[in-house]
Amino acid sequence: MQILAVLIPVSLFLGFIGLVAFVWAMRTKQFDDPQGDASRILTTDYDDKPAPSAPDA
Numbered sequence: 150m151q152i153l154a155v156l157i158p159v160s161l162f163l164g165f166i167g168l169v170a171f172v173w174a175m176r177t178k179q180f181d182d183p184q185g186d187a188s189r190i191l192t193t194d195y196d197d198k199p200a201p202s203a204p205d206a
Contacts, residue, residue: 174180
């Protein structure tokens with residue numbers, strides 16, 4: 150039972166940190182993506198080719 154005296158405050162602290170991080174992300178518009186997946190899925194431009202390799206020196 151004594152471990153609960155440690156685990157409960159630790160879990161509340163971690164939950165509070167997660168909530169603060171989420172609120173920060175919302176306030177700084179981290180989730181705004183006007184040209185995101187909703188429009189990207191409708192295009193026919195695919196990037197299936199690998200990037201060109203760098204020339205050897």
